[in-house]
Amino acid sequence: MTTPPGVTTPPGATGSAGAAGTAARRIAAALAALAALHGASGCGRSAEQHEADALLRAIDVLRDAPSEPRAAREALLAELERQPASTPPAVSARDTCARAYRLLLDATAAEARVRALLEAPAGSAGPGALADLTDLAAADAKIKESAETMPRCAEALSELRRAARRGM
Numbered sequence: 001m002t003t004p005p006g007v008t009t010p011p012g013a014t015g016s017a018g019a020a021g022t023a024a025r026r027i028a029a030a031l032a033a034l035a036a037l038h039g040a041s042g043c044g045r046s047a048e049q050h051e052a053d054a055l056l057r058a059i060d061v062l063r064d065a066p067s068e069p070r071a072a073r074e075a076l077l078a079e080l081e082r083q084p085a086s087t088p089p090a091v092s093a094r095d096t097c098a099r100a101y102r103l104l105l106d107a108t109a110a111e112a113r114v115r116a117l118l119e120a121p122a123g124s125a126g127p128g129a130l131a132d133l134t135d136l137a138a139a140d141a142k143i144k145e146s147a148e149t150m151p152r153c154a155e156a157l158s159e160l161r162r163a164a165r166r167g168m
Contacts, residue, residue, distance in 0.1 A: 047086075051086060051087070052089070052163065058079055058080045059093065062079075062080055067108070070105065077101050080101070089160040090160055090163075097156065100146050103149065104142070104146040106142055107138075107139040107140070110135040110138060
């Protein structure tokens with residue numbers, strides 16, 4: 001290490017400053033490597049905790065998604081249904097919430113078909129019109145069942161969050 005012109009150092013300081021700089025660089029490198037290793041291991045989180053995080057994220061995204069376009073929400077629901085779940089709290093959260101949202105989306109699809117049928121010009125209804133009208137009663141039942149299932153979904157999510165905090 002060289003001393004810049006015009007700067008004076010005490011005798012013997014040049015060697016120790018160089019050694020200190022080298023030691024500091026080694027410590028910094030070791031800390032960076034340790035941080036990278038710690039980050040790569042997921043901060044010590046288990047596979048079940050990562051699974052719970054992914055599941056909670058999928059449910060949050062579905063819940064927060066706009067209701068239209070319905071196809072986008074269907075895709076989010078399909079993604080939730082495909083999420084792996086290996087612990088009882090994860091299975092309960094995934095299955096209960098997926099059921100609640102499946103019922104809701106199926107009901108809104110049936111309602112949309114009936115609404116389109118009612119708005120269609122007279123005589124333009126096809127052969128499936130009667131089936132669409134009977135779907136309205138089924139849609140109402142699905143909406144009621146979804147409304148009953150949503151609180152169980154919220155309870156299952158709370159249990160999954162608690163389990164993830166405890167380390168599964």
